[in-house]
Amino acid sequence: MSQPKLIASGLQFPEGPIAMPDGSVILVEIKRGTLTRVHPDGKAEVIATTGGGPNGAAIGPDGACYICNDGGFEWHEVGGLTIPGDKPANYSGGRIERVDLKTGKVDVLYTQCNGNPLIGPNDIVFDKHGGFWFTDHGKGDGRIQYRGGLYYAKIDGSLIKEVAFPILSANGVGLSPDEKTVYVADTYSARLFAFDVVAPGEVAPAAGPGGPGRYVGTAPGHCFFDSLAVDAEGNICVATLLHGGITTFSPDGSKITHTAFDDILPTNICFGGKDLKTAFITLSASGRLVSVEWPTAGLPLNFLNK
Numbered sequence: 001m002s003q004p005k006l007i008a009s010g011l012q013f014p015e016g017p018i019a020m021p022d023g024s025v026i027l028v029e030i031k032r033g034t035l036t037r038v039h040p041d042g043k044a045e046v047i048a049t050t051g052g053g054p055n056g057a058a059i060g061p062d063g064a065c066y067i068c069n070d071g072g073f074e075w076h077e078v079g080g081l082t083i084p085g086d087k088p089a090n091y092s093g094g095r096i097e098r099v100d101l102k103t104g105k106v107d108v109l110y111t112q113c114n115g116n117p118l119i120g121p122n123d124i125v126f127d128k129h130g131g132f133w134f135t136d137h138g139k140g141d142g143r144i145q146y147r148g149g150l151y152y153a154k155i156d157g158s159l160i161k162e163v164a165f166p167i168l169s170a171n172g173v174g175l176s177p178d179e180k181t182v183y184v185a186d187t188y189s190a191r192l193f194a195f196d197v198v199a200p201g202e203v204a205p206a207a208g209p210g211g212p213g214r215y216v217g218t219a220p221g222h223c224f225f226d227s228l229a230v231d232a233e234g235n236i237c238v239a240t241l242l243h244g245g246i247t248t249f250s251p252d253g254s255k256i257t258h259t260a261f262d263d264i265l266p267t268n269i270c271f272g273g274k275d276l277k278t279a280f281i282t283l284s285a286s287g288r289l290v291s292v293e294w295p296t297a298g299l300p301l302n303f304l305n306k
Contacts, residue, residue, distance in 0.1 A: 004261065004281070004290040008042040013075075013082050014282040014289055015227070016057035016123075018065070018304070019272020025280050025289060026065065026101075028054035031075055031082060035065060035099050038289055048104040052092040055137075056123035056173075056227060056268075059304045060098075060155050061130040066109070067097040068121035068134055081264065081285040086140035094118035094136065096153065096160075110153060113160045119146045123173045123227045125182075126302045129200045130155065133163075133182055135170035150184055150212075152201030161201055167193075167212045172228030172238060172268075176251065177299055184213065185225040185238050192216040192225065192238060192249055217253035219243065227268035232276070232297040239266045239281070246281065263288070271298020276305065 007025070012032035017025050025038045026047065035048045035057065053070040060066050071094045074085035095118060096110040111118055122137040131154050138148035149165035150173070164184075172185035175197075182195045182203065193213035195203040206213060219225075219240055225247075226239040240247045245260040246269055263283035270280050271294065279294040 002293045004292045006288060006290055008038045008044055008289045009287060011287040011289060013284045015055055015267045015284060017268055017270040017280045017282055018057055018059060019270050019280050027282060028057055030055060047101060048099045048106050050097055050106050058124045058126055060126060061303045065099040065101055066124060066132060067099060068124050069095045069097050070120035070122060094121050096121055109157055110160050113151060113162050122171050125173050125175055127175060127179055127200060128302050131200050133173050135173045135184060137169055137171055163203055164212050171226050174228050174230040174236060177234050183236050185228050187224045190223050190225050191218050192236060217249050217256055219247045229269045229271060230299045232299050237269050239268050241265050
């Protein structure tokens with residue numbers, strides 16, 4: 001694998017990268033509260049100001065960008081690194097937002113499900129039907145820890161449903177190439193779970209106790225899991241905190257590899273470039289976006305790469 005190439009620095013806790021066909025990368029800056037376009041020369045241009053804590057992002061079937069907004073974090077500076085914390089005093093509520101990429105207009109699509117408020121929406125992926133799976137990470141609030149879950153929704157505002165709850169701290173979400181499996185990475189347990197999709201927005205019941213879904217794997221040592229992407233071979237590439245890298249799982253969890261990066265909080269990975277073999281990774285504690293040639297191609301995303 002080649003050495004990582006620095007694309008941009010000085011970003012305010014970047015996350016949710018989307019490799020666009022024009023060579024730019026759209027991402028969120030959680031601390032700054034913006035959706036930002038990073039051009040190939042490293043220039044960063046604000047598309048929209050969302051406020052709160054824009055987190056996961058994905059392009060929908062209408063060409064708009066859909067954002068999981070977690071409502072914001074407390075922020076801590078530790079040794080020159082930016083670290084997110086609990087619910088801040090100016091917490092603005094969790095929500096799903098739609099951003100018009102041409103005008104920057106931000107519309108709030110969902111703030112609750114079945115009367116329960118969204119607490120910390122985190123990551124998002126669209127299926128081939130045009131609906132989207134997303135996670136709610138929950139949020140710490142002093143002595144209280146709000147639990148997360150897996151959700152499914154439609155872009156026209158007609159449907160939002162709670163698919164799996166509770167999940168301690170649901171974070172990364174992605175679909176297998178055949179879309180028969182949806183994967184969820186749980187942050188604090190550092191476990192990757194799989195759910196068998198039986199219909200759009202529906203999963204088979206868990207086989208038994210021991211977890212919200214089918215256990216795929218974990219990583220050795222003390223680490224946390226963040227967002228994820230799936231490659232064209234069906235492997236799940238999970239951003240791994242504290243270890244500082246990407247942990248890649250085969251679909252059945254029998255093979256696990258780790259690719260290290262020089263930041264304790266690599267929060268996300270996406271694929272772009274020629275043949276989708278360039279990985280773009282947000283190194284969030286240090287505020288950088290890097291790229292590296294990846295051994296396998298990424299899975300084409302619905303409504304973006306197809």
